[in-house]
Amino acid sequence: MEALRVLELYSGIGGMHYALKESGLPFQVVAAIDINTTANEIYKHNFPDTPLWNKTIEGIQLDDFNRLSFDMILMSPPCQPFTRIGLQGDIADPRTKSFLYILDLLPRLCRLPRFILLENVKGFECSTARERLVTTLKECGYIYQEIMMSPTSVGIPNSRLRYYLIAVISTEKSSRPMTSKITDAPSRPAQNDPVVEGTPPEQLPVSGPANQETCPPADDKQGDNVLYKLETPMDAQRKKDQNMDLSVRQIQDFLEPQTEVNMENHLLPPKTLLRYALLLDIVRPTCRRSVCFTKGYGRYVEGTGSVLQSCTEIEMESVFKDLEEYSEEEKLQQLMKLKLRYFTPREVANLMGFPQSFSFPKHIATKQQYRVLGNSLNIVVVARLLQLMVS
Known part of the structure; x- marks a missing residue:
């Protein structure tokens, strides 16, 4: 497989970049973009050879994006407009401006990226921003799957329930039905059990209660039905x-x-x-x-x-x-x-x-x-x- 040219938006400290490395896929990050100076220092410290743009996304012109000629977009837009404990300003929140700019830009790119992955908080799935995202994807000819997933579903003892969307450009050879159904986490495939190409997203295997915000506790010795803290x-x-x-x-x-x-x-x-x-x-x-x-x-x-x-x-x-x-x-x-x-x-x-x-x-x-x-x-x-x- 040829190395995928990846555009990393809202790059932060490089979580998406490390996920690419962990995935084993051949790739090259053609640009990482973020305006947080502390996060950028940490990103540069760990990935000194990756082009890092300290710019606002909406300040980058269409021609600049076209010149990058990327196959994949990875992004984790600001979550504050969608978080359940926030004001839930959605698209009225100024912090959503850059994301809306991306959606406006996507159909006008010279070459649509083959893959798009987006991460955000639980709450995004109910937003107008999400509606605009999936509408744009459909208009551009993408198939997509939405997943609610927490690290406990991959064996990590930490609850971090998040919304994910993965999208693939549709082709005549392999076209799969679109879905607006949000599934739970995909189960861990067996060692010799690859995901079959062309499986409709709603038929992909799912595992357990991955959508529970709270995860597993201390050992049995701890509080046999005695409530030692403020909990039910x-x-x-x-x-x-x-x-x-x-x-x-x-x-x-x-x-x-x-x-x-x-x-x-x-x-x-x-x-x-x-x-x-x-x-x-x-x-x-x-x-x-x-x-x-x-x-x-x-x-x-x-x-x-x-x-x-x-x-x-x-x-x-x-x-x-x-x-x-x-x-x-x-x-x-x-x-x-x-x-x-x-x-x-x-x-x-x-x-x-x-x-x-x-x-x-x-x-x-x-x-x-x-x-x-x-x-x-x-x-x-x-x-x-x-x-x-x-x-």
Whole structure:
């Protein structure tokens, strides 16, 4: 197969580029485009030979895109206009402007790219932006498939449910029916079980409840029907059930060696423990779950990602039981027994599928590392979808 010429839009820290490498497909990134200066520094640090354009997409002319002569577009447009906890401004949000520009540009290209892959948050599938996307794809003669997929479906213990669209230009030789049906994650194919070319998207194999936002929890010792945090019995049972899924690896497979982690730098401070103890999502190394890491991880606590219980000899139930009856000082003594710490940026990167070759320039602060990782994507998931799309 000839090397695919790839245009990487909203390139960030290079998640799509790493997914291409992980997929095993022959490729050349002809241009990566982003305006985030920190992300661009990290991208350039890891891919020094890739042309990186620090420009707004809508500031690039049609002729400039035509000169690149690309076979594939990979893109992860800004998610803020579509996220469920945001204002959901959709196409009225100024941050959607560049994406609408791409849709306007696509039919006017001298040569349509053969493949398009888009990633965004859950919520995009209900947007007007998505309607415009699929309308444009149909008008240009693409077949497409929409998929909701989380890393747990590829064995990674992290919940990061995302919307994906893969599109292939239709030809007379292989034309497949279009679908607007959104499926769950494609199952992992057996070693000698390739996806059959020409399979209608609605008939592709799907696996399990990949669309659950929360993934699997700590081991059975942890809270036998005792609610030690602010969670419902249903939450506790779901976490317990998910942790029984042996197709998902354990958290400890993704941790840095203890000798390389400065525990003191990552422990939760006393103020955070006292204020947010009942809201923390706590996992142990033997867990097969963690919640989605966002760009606010390390700065904010609620809903930004899981924290790790470093001292596993202590039962979490014994710490949280009757905690509210203690004085503030006693509460703190109890909570500190668990040695709760943040995952390091390297560990978050591991859970997002970044290879060991990925690194940050030395001057990038930890807070910035968490921020750009929270804005990135899961590489293993995208690699699987790239393989599915090109097959």
